[in-house]
Amino acid sequence: xxxxxGIPYRFEDPELLTQALTHRSLGRHNYERLEFLGxxxxxxxVSARLYELKADNNEGELSRLRARVVRGETLAAIATxxxxxxxxxxxxxxxxxxxxxxxxxxxxxxxxxxxxIYIDGGFEPCxxxxxxxxxxxxxxxxxxxxxxxxxxxxxxxxxxxxxxxxVYSLEREDGPPHKKHFQVQCVAAAAGISVTGQGSSxxxxxxxxxxxxxxxxxxxxxx
Amino acid sequence: xxxxxGIPYRFEDPELLTQALTHRSLGRHNYERLEFLGxxxxxxxVSARLYELKADNNEGELSRLRARVVRGETLAAIATxxxxxxxxxxxxxxxxxxxxxxxxxxxxxxxxxxxxIYIDGGFEPCxxxxxxxxxxxxxxxxxxxxxxxxxxxxxxxxxxxxxxxxVYSLEREDGPPHKKHFQVQCVAAAAGISVTGQGSSxxxxxxxxxxxxxxxxxxxxxx
Numbered sequence: 001x002x003x004x005x006g007i008p009y010r011f012e013d014p015e016l017l018t019q020a021l022t023h024r025s026l027g028r029h030n031y032e033r034l035e036f037l038g039x040x041x042x043x044x045x046v047s048a049r050l051y052e053l054k055a056d057n058n059e060g061e062l063s064r065l066r067a068r069v070v071r072g073e074t075l076a077a078i079a080t081x082x083x084x085x086x087x088x089x090x091x092x093x094x095x096x097x098x099x100x101x102x103x104x105x106x107x108x109x110x111x112x113x114x115x116x117i118y119i120d121g122g123f124e125p126c127x128x129x130x131x132x133x134x135x136x137x138x139x140x141x142x143x144x145x146x147x148x149x150x151x152x153x154x155x156x157x158x159x160x161x162x163x164x165x166x167v168y169s170l171e172r173e174d175g176p177p178h179k180k181h182f183q184v185q186c187v188a189a190a191a192g193i194s195v196t197g198q199g200s201s202x203x204x205x206x207x208x209x210x211x212x213x214x215x216x217x218x219x220x221x222x223x
Numbered sequence: 224x225x226x227x228x229g230i231p232y233r234f235e236d237p238e239l240l241t242q243a244l245t246h247r248s249l250g251r252h253n254y255e256r257l258e259f260l261g262x263x264x265x266x267x268x269v270s271a272r273l274y275e276l277k278a279d280n281n282e283g284e285l286s287r288l289r290a291r292v293v294r295g296e297t298l299a300a301i302a303t304x305x306x307x308x309x310x311x312x313x314x315x316x317x318x319x320x321x322x323x324x325x326x327x328x329x330x331x332x333x334x335x336x337x338x339x340i341y342i343d344g345g346f347e348p349c350x351x352x353x354x355x356x357x358x359x360x361x362x363x364x365x366x367x368x369x370x371x372x373x374x375x376x377x378x379x380x381x382x383x384x385x386x387x388x389x390v391y392s393l394e395r396e397d398g399p400p401h402k403k404h405f406q407v408q409c410v411a412a413a414a415g416i417s418v419t420g421q422g423s424s425x426x427x428x429x430x431x432x433x434x435x436x437x438x439x440x441x442x443x444x445x446x
Binding site for chain 2: 035036041119123
């Protein structure tokens, strides 16, 4: 096989494409080394594109935008759109596993294909293919500010209003060690905020509480 | 300024080089966005070189080798060799700060220079400059195995000998919260190992204990 529909590149060496599509369950000649390489090319090509497009964003904002593009979830969705699962070779056991694991295999194989294109054809074709495949997603990215986590956004909003920082306190922690459950309270008295959040870690519970606080605030922006 | 001795690239746009050498203490037109870009190019070029050179290493080993090249310590040493500190522009306060902080500024500026070369001249010259500057360090890297942390190496050695895994236990923890001190014991009875290690975190103390165990083992490999 020399090409995959939707990926505008024809391989000189079809073995490279085969390797990029071979899961480690089929032995040593698998996609993992190519994935290592492809991941770093993807990271660079996306960084360069964001640098160009987002002249007003600082390096922290650029990092957040990049993370949104190169994370497994995004790559798995792109790989699914390309129907990569029709081409991936793995043993029957791995084939049956579904869900997240399958998504991450698709994402890995997509990165490996980028790596294989670089080895087969060099930087320019690889660069074009990545922008062809990810360009629309990059163009449609939300503003960098919207990608901040809820705690950061809440803190910035409070500071903007001249209020003190919110105080998070643990209200409850239960469940067995492998399945903990946390409940956290978030209070910003001056802004009239007192909400709770829950999650499988203290950090997640705090983020959930902050997200609830932000909802309240956007419903009642004058408070 | 269009060039820096030791970096074989002449800038079309000297402003880009100036920006790459400007610390954020001098305002918004600083090296941080270029550093974001340069970091990702460096990562890719080093990955591609390691992929070529280290055909027998798997992706985990390649990652460890890459980390050794792109870490701040290595880049600061390279930047020092290039006398970058003679060219960096920052305010007087930042100028006086020494040591680690200064090293990390040098490393950041070096990455920013790589980013500036990419913007000024494209991928090929940037690729050549990175290999010119880092190639020797890459060629001189130790074997991937030697870069594993002591706990991993001890575990692998014990498994290779058919022994059980080592047991780490906390012997002492003292000092104020900002300056904790830990002492850990590491026991692998079947191999006759019982040593202690100390450090500012439990993890560091365990690694120190494992390092001591590995020294014992290499002095008495037959045990």
